[in-house]
Structures are given as structure tokens and as C-alpha cells.
Amino acid sequence: MSNDHSHHEDGGETTGLPLIRCRRCDSSLLQLERIWLLADGRHAAERRCPDCDRHDMVVADPRALQIWAKRERQLLETLEELAAALSTRETPESVPPSGA
Numbered sequence: 001m002s003n004d005h006s007h008h009e010d011g012g013e014t015t016g017l018p019l020i021r022c023r024r025c026d027s028s029l030l031q032l033e034r035i036w037l038l039a040d041g042r043h044a045a046e047r048r049c050p051d052c053d054r055h056d057m058v059v060a061d062p063r064a065l066q067i068w069a070k071r072e073r074q075l076l077e078t079l080e081e082l083a084a085a086l087s088t089r090e091t092p093e094s095v096p097p098s099g100a
């Protein structure tokens, strides 16, 4: 990691942020639990791994955390859209008719 950061940020690759990678099981689905400001001006984040249920804390660049928070929100929205799509796909046909 001695190379300087190249500035291209194209695509939605998930490999860019080591922030969201679990140190124990290498899952890249770490969730952002909360962010707070430290006394020295840096930002800390609490992370949770959905795979091995490990919690830990990192101190990170607020910009990286913002990107992460945005990603989380987009993911949430995607899941909500998916849930909405699934619920609309569920047609009344699947409901058993009430006997009359």
C-alpha cells in the first residue's frame, strides 16, 4: 500500500473501501452502526459484521465515512424498493378464497 491513491472512482466496485471489510471473516458486508465525532476532530465509526456478528470501532476520514453512510442508505432504499416490488407482485390469487 505504498502507492499513492489514484483518483479514479468509476464503477460501483465494492473493493475500494477496506473500511467495510471484516477483519475476522473477510466479509465485505460490514454495516455502519453509528458515527461520532472525537474530541480531537476525527471521526469514529462503530461497525457490525452481519456474518460473524463482530463489533468493532474504527477511526476514519469523515469523507470515507460519508461515502459509506450514503452507500448504506442507498442499500436500504434498494432493499425497500425490492420489498415493495415483492409485495406488489404478491397477487390476491394466492389468498385462499373465503368459503361462501
Ligand SMILES: [Zn+2]
Binding pocket: 022, 023, 024, 025, 026, 027, 049, 050, 051, 052, 053, 054
Ligand atoms: Zn465478520
